[in-house]
Amino acid sequence: MATFSFQQRLIHRLMLQGPLLQDIGLLHGKMGIALFFFAYGKYTNCPVYTDIGEELLDDIWGQVHDELPYGFGSGLAGIGWGAEYLLQHHFIEGDGNAVCEEIDQRIMQINVTRLKDRSLETGLEGLFFYCSARMQGAEKQQNPNPFDIAYLNDLARINTCLATSDLSAFYRQYPVSLSSLIDTDLAEIDESNYLTVALGLKEGISGCLFKQIGK
Numbered sequence: 001m002a003t004f005s006f007q008q009r010l011i012h013r014l015m016l017q018g019p020l021l022q023d024i025g026l027l028h029g030k031m032g033i034a035l036f037f038f039a040y041g042k043y044t045n046c047p048v049y050t051d052i053g054e055e056l057l058d059d060i061w062g063q064v065h066d067e068l069p070y071g072f073g074s075g076l077a078g079i080g081w082g083a084e085y086l087l088q089h090h091f092i093e094g095d096g097n098a099v100c101e102e103i104d105q106r107i108m109q110i111n112v113t114r115l116k117d118r119s120l121e122t123g124l125e126g127l128f129f130y131c132s133a134r135m136q137g138a139e140k141q142q143n144p145n146p147f148d149i150a151y152l153n154d155l156a157r158i159n160t161c162l163a164t165s166d167l168s169a170f171y172r173q174y175p176v177s178l179s180s181l182i183d184t185d186l187a188e189i190d191e192s193n194y195l196t197v198a199l200g201l202k203e204g205i206s207g208c209l210f211k212q213i214g215k
Contacts, residue, residue: 007212010194010205011040015052018199024060025071026078027121027181031060032201035082035178036209038091043213053091064102070110072126073202076103081176084133088140088176096137097146104134104146112154120181128159129181132174135167182207 014033023029034056041050060079069075080103086092087099097104107130117123134146145152149164156162162170182201189197189208198204 006191006194007209010189010209013194014199014205014209018052018056019059021199023074023200024063024079025074026082027073027202028198028200028204029074030056031079031082032204032206033199034060035085035201036206038086039210040213042091050091057086057092066106069122070107070127071122072129073121075122076106077126077130079103080107081130081133084137085176085178088133088137095143096134096141097143100134100146107131108147108151112151113157124158128155128162128170129174131155132167132171133176136171136176178210182210 014036018030018033021029021033024031026032026035034053037049037053037056041047041053064076064079068079070077072078072081080100083092083099084096087094087096107127110127112124112127115124115127118125120126120129131147138144138146147155152162152164156164159170161173178201183203188203189205194205199206201207201210
């Protein structure tokens, strides 16, 4: 009888337990797992994995509500960034401004000039990643900039990479790429701990598998 490879066991755990997660966010929850299954479906040319990604994405959108935090790790900014990742890498189709309109409005309510938290997961760094992804997506789709000039000016006041006349430096600093977000060391997940290690992109199984397939 054929036995599962270690990679297959990791994927099997994601398939079984990913849909049960309460966290729907990017770095620790369902959105990161959905990104993996879309990528793995393309990598293996197997639509079963893409179908899993689509089911997770539908579940995520069904759970988005006004009470979610705005943060990148487990909140709206990360969920919106994940949607832009899927759109810009052609895993799904759609109009980014329409898909993320409600998230954009919520993000613009945050007074970034008074925000002291500069972290990726809950603070300014995550907002920069989100705004960069949304503006890049809007440009590629020839849509209007999703953020008004007052918000862009506030961002430029606190981030020297952002010049409203030339966004290229800002885009380079905050790319729509997972490589700058995944820090999982493959050696840290092995036969002894894979049943208890986290499932998400950050220090979890999804991040480990993304590295294995070179995404």
